[in-house]
Amino acid sequence: MRDSAPDIRLERAGVAFDGQTLFRGLDLVLEGGRWTCLLGPSGVGKSTLLRLVADLVPGAPDGRVTAGDGGPVAGRVAFMAQQDLLLPWLDARGNVLLGQRLRGEKPDTARAETLLADLGLAQATQLRPAAMSGGMRQRVALARTLMEDRPIVLMDEPFAAVDAVTRLRLQALAAERLAGRTVLLVTHDPLEALRLGHVVHVMTGRPARLSDPIRPPGTPLRPVDDPALLALQGELLRRLAEDAE
Ligand SMILES: Nc1ncnc2c1ncn2[C@@H]1O[C@H](COP(=O)(O)OP(=O)(O)OP(=O)(O)O)[C@@H](O)[C@H]1O
Ligand SMILES: [Mg+2]
Numbered sequence: 001m002r003d004s005a006p007d008i009r010l011e012r013a014g015v016a017f018d019g020q021t022l023f024r025g026l027d028l029v030l031e032g033g034r035w036t037c038l039l040g041p042s043g044v045g046k047s048t049l050l051r052l053v054a055d056l057v058p059g060a061p062d063g064r065v066t067a068g069d070g071g072p073v074a075g076r077v078a079f080m081a082q083q084d085l086l087l088p089w090l091d092a093r094g095n096v097l098l099g100q101r102l103r104g105e106k107p108d109t110a111r112a113e114t115l116l117a118d119l120g121l122a123q124a125t126q127l128r129p130a131a132m133s134g135g136m137r138q139r140v141a142l143a144r145t146l147m148e149d150r151p152i153v154l155m156d157e158p159f160a161a162v163d164a165v166t167r168l169r170l171q172a173l174a175a176e177r178l179a180g181r182t183v184l185l186v187t188h189d190p191l192e193a194l195r196l197g198h199v200v201h202v203m204t205g206r207p208a209r210l211s212d213p214i215r216p217p218g219t220p221l222r223p224v225d226d227p228a229l230l231a232l233q234g235e236l237l238r239r240l241a242e243d244a245e
Contacts, residue, residue, distance in 0.1 A: 005151040005182040006076075007032040008053060014062030015048050019117055022048055024062065024210040026207040028201070030152075032068055035175075035220060037184040037193035039236060040203035043244055046186045047082055049203070050154050053184060054079045067152075078148035082186075084141040086129040092116055092137040092140045096147050108147075115143040118173060120166070135162040142170065144207030146177050153178055156186045168224065175221040190236035194229045195222045202236060204243035211239070 007029055014024035022045040030053075032038045040046050051057050053065055067073050086095045096112040116125050119139040125198050129137055138161040145153065158174070159167045175196055187193050193200045194216045202211040214236075217228050 001042070004007075004069070005033040005180060006071065008073065008152060008182055008184075009066050010049075010063060011050065011066070012063040013049070013052055013059055015045065015052065019208045026063070026208070026210060028210060030182050030184050031199060032182050033180050033187060034198040035178075035196050037187060037197035037200045037242065038203055039183045039187060039190055039193050039200065040208070041240060041244055042188075043210045044203050044206070047156050050079075050156050050184060050186055053077070053152075054154055064121075073152065076150055077152045077154060078150040080141055080143045080145040080155040080158050082127075082152075084137045086137055086140055088129050091126045091128050092121060092132070092136075092143075093130070095140050096143045098144065099148050112143070112147060115146055116140070118171070119143050131133075135166065138162060139170070142174065151181055153181050153183045155183070157188065158185070159192065160188070167192075172221055190233045190240070191224060191229065194232050194236070195224060196220050200236070202239050204239070209235065 010026065010028040013026040036095065038046050038049065038086045048057060052061055053073070055074055065073055087098065090098065093109065093112050093116065096116060097107040097109065100107045113125055116122065121136065121139055124132065124136060132140070138158065142158055145155065159170050160172060171192065171209060185196060197216065198220060200214040214232070216222065216232060222229055
């Protein structure tokens with residue numbers, strides 16, 4: 001990694017769309033070099049919060065996003081959006097190399113191909129998005145995110161479109177490759193959050209609030225059949241169900 005991974009601080013963050021306040025006065029610290037996982041019902045504002053860190057929210061959102069080391073946040077972020085945002089006219093390899101091409105760097109084709117192979121896409125490097133399944137597209141988007149090699153990584157439901165076994169494999173691969181980065185992962189899967197997160201927050205309500213940090217026992221990548229994890233999963237599901245009532 002080129003850069004050490006700083007804390008990221010959101011202070012008094014607020015976003016409103018069409019006069020509706022999604023959240024306001026929201027504080028959150030993403031601990032440097034650790035994974036923070038964010039759970040919450042559909043529409044609560046998780047993607048918006050993630051985009052706020054990446055400075056991609058339209059309008060003039062309230063509050064501040066700063067890095068603990070005093071450096072800029074912009075330029076140090078790799079962002080994997082909920083929609084895969086692959087360019088339809090580029091093949092898998094071209095999409096993975098897009099960032100380097102846009103920056104005018106020499107494309108590291110060998111590294112892109114290795115990443116695609118690690119993600120089970122060795123045979124798909126020359127396929128265009130229209131010829132891929134949803135899960136394949138999602139893996140290409142993950143490869144593109146890993147290719148960026150940034151200290152701050154934001155991922156919005158990165159494993160939502162793949163089967164259960166592939167999902168466990170991709171979680172392991174992402175945990176290994178992104179160890180030591182400051183990661184914010186949005187997911188709908190409580191067990192995924194508990195497996196991967198150093199810290200888990202639940203976002204509920206409107207205006208939305210964040211739960212106190214939940215720190216699952218042990219260290220990521222935790223086994224999915226760990227009884228402590230399963231008990232916590234039950235608790236998280238209860239919290240999410242209460243919010244839906
Ligand atoms: N650019 C925008 N303009 C207007 N409304 C928006 C915009 N972006 C998001 N919203 C609204 O803000 C709310 C929260 O959206 P957001 O995408 O953050 O939710 P989410 O928690 O990520 O949901 P999901 O789990 O379904 O992805 C929704 O009601 C959405 O319609
Ligand atoms: Mg979302």
